[in-house]
Amino acid sequence: MTSDLQTMALKKKWDQRYRQASLDKPEAAFVLRESRHLLPIKGDALDMACGLGGNALLLAEAGLSTQAWDISPVAIETLQSRAMNVRGSLQAIVRDVSINPPSPASFDVIVVSYFLERTLAQSLCAALRPGGILFYQTFVRDKVSQQGPSNPEFLLAENELLTLFATLRLRVYREEGRLGNVQQGLRNEALLVSQKP
Numbered sequence: 001m002t003s004d005l006q007t008m009a010l011k012k013k014w015d016q017r018y019r020q021a022s023l024d025k026p027e028a029a030f031v032l033r034e035s036r037h038l039l040p041i042k043g044d045a046l047d048m049a050c051g052l053g054g055n056a057l058l059l060a061e062a063g064l065s066t067q068a069w070d071i072s073p074v075a076i077e078t079l080q081s082r083a084m085n086v087r088g089s090l091q092a093i094v095r096d097v098s099i100n101p102p103s104p105a106s107f108d109v110i111v112v113s114y115f116l117e118r119t120l121a122q123s124l125c126a127a128l129r130p131g132g133i134l135f136y137q138t139f140v141r142d143k144v145s146q147q148g149p150s151n152p153e154f155l156l157a158e159n160e161l162l163t164l165f166a167t168l169r170l171r172v173y174r175e176e177g178r179l180g181n182v183q184q185g186l187r188n189e190a191l192l193v194s195q196k197p
Contacts, residue, residue: 028058029113031137031191043108049115053079060088069095102127128196137191168194
């Protein structure tokens with residue numbers, strides 16, 4: 001749980017970052033772009049800690065009723081203006097997911113990219129409806145470059161996503177570490193697609 005002062009500091013930090021971000025259409029995370037064919041034809045989706053909403057835009061365009069949550073009002077305002085041009089349903093909301101995680105059995109799809117709050121793992125599993133899918137991608141400790149955060153609190157240990165979401169059925173997992181030619185492949189990150197039984 002975060003205190004009010006921590007929440008205010010996080011909002012300020014992320015608002016500043018998103019004010020300086022490119023106004024080009026944000027990219028969806030690799031895990032969602034590459035596994036888009038696993039999305040259901042219809043249902044409710046959440047892009048949690050959405051930032052500028054690249055995942056949310058993709059989910060809405062895929063025909064899912066989409067919610068996008070982020071602590072930053074600047075990010076949500078930017079996404080709301082972009083959502084006007086999207087074919088599909090997208091609702092962008094300012095929400096601190098650390099304090100207010102999703103309700104149980106509320107989504108068919110949840111996407112989390114570049115956000116790590118380990119204490120939310122059980123809430124995310126519970127928030128999926130039966131057959132629901134979790135797409136998760138974030139940075140790892142075993143990095144080959146300085147990309148991503150430096151604080152280990154915000155970096156995954158080796159195979160940690162598998163442990164955090166062990167109650168779900170694994171569908172796709174990728175974590176290449178320093179194996180082979182580190183100039184190729186998806187480095188510095190782990191990605192997971194899992195399904196609720």
